[in-house]
Amino acid sequence: EPEVTQTPSHQVTQMGQEVILRCVPISNHLYFYWYRQILGQKVEFLVSFYNNEISEKSEIFDDQFSVERPDGSNFTLKIRSTKLEDSAMYFCASGAFYEQYFGPGTRLTVT
Amino acid sequence: QQQVKQSPQSLIVQKGGIPIINCAYENTAFDYFPWYQQFPGKGPALLIAIRPDVSEKKEGRFTISFNKSAKQFSLHIMDSQPGDSATYFCAASKGGNKLVFGAGTILRVKS
Numbered sequence: 001e002p003e004v005t006q007t008p009s010h011q012v013t014q015m016g017q018e019v020i021l022r023c024v025p026i027s028n029h030l031y032f033y034w035y036r037q038i039l040g041q042k043v044e045f046l047v048s049f050y051n052n053e054i055s056e057k058s059e060i061f062d063d064q065f066s067v068e069r070p071d072g073s074n075f076t077l078k079i080r081s082t083k084l085e086d087s088a089m090y091f092c093a094s095g096a097f098y099e100q101y102f103g104p105g106t107r108l109t110v111t
Numbered sequence: 112q113q114q115v116k117q118s119p120q121s122l123i124v125q126k127g128g129i130p131i132i133n134c135a136y137e138n139t140a141f142d143y144f145p146w147y148q149q150f151p152g153k154g155p156a157l158l159i160a161i162r163p164d165v166s167e168k169k170e171g172r173f174t175i176s177f178n179k180s181a182k183q184f185s186l187h188i189m190d191s192q193p194g195d196s197a198t199y200f201c202a203a204s205k206g207g208n209k210l211v212f213g214a215g216t217i218l219r220v221k222s
Contacts, residue, residue, distance in 0.1 A: 004154075031207065043147075043155060043200060045209040056209055091154050097207040098143045098162075102154035 002026045004103035006092050012109045016081050021106045023075045023092030032075045033093040033100060034067065036060070043091065049075065082110045113138060115203050117213025124191055125221050132216045133185045134201035141203040145210070146175065146186045149198045158199075159186070191220045 145160035
């Protein structure tokens with residue numbers, strides 16, 4: 001069964017450093033998303049991506065964040081200058097339209 | 112208006128019992144209502160979903176009941192098992208766009 005994969009599973013970085021989180025969506029999906037989940041809290045939407053451009057972004061997704069689909073398979077989330085409050089689980093999801101399938105997540109720890 | 116309110120926060124049932132988790136929404140434009148199951152350290156897994164044109168959907172031991180006029184929907188787990196112990200999230204979206212998640216319900220099924 002196809003699944004969304006994410007790397008790395010855990011990333012530790014220092015405040016102010018840049019991080020890139022990587023995702024390989026399910027191959028025939030056209031819609032891509034990033035969400036985050038702070039420990040013990042609900043899942044929050046960050047950004048959606050369709051047809052090689054951002055279709056929607058949340059207030060969280062400020063100028064420090066960017067997304068890219070550098071080739072036909074990968075989908076990345078870059079945080080330019082990490083803050084302590086960026087520490088969370090970051091989930092990539094992909095879908096054909098309504099249904100969204102989540103990856104296992106990357107735990108980002110900012111120290 | 113974008114919120115989805117979920118209750119209860121936590122729930123303990125005996126094996127074989129029928130836990131019920133409830134969600135309410137405000138935005139009448141929402142047209143897709145999925146439930147996700149999340150185990151510790153894992154990504155949310157799509158469990159079952161419903162569109163507002165039906166009042167009930169069953170998949171295996173999982174049933175969604177949907178009340179469009181009350182703007183509420185609920186998840187019932189029949190013959191619950193210890194392996195069902197997880198966090199359950201309801202969500203809603205409009206036209207295949209971002210998912211708005213509820214706060215989650217921690218379910219424990221006692222053997």
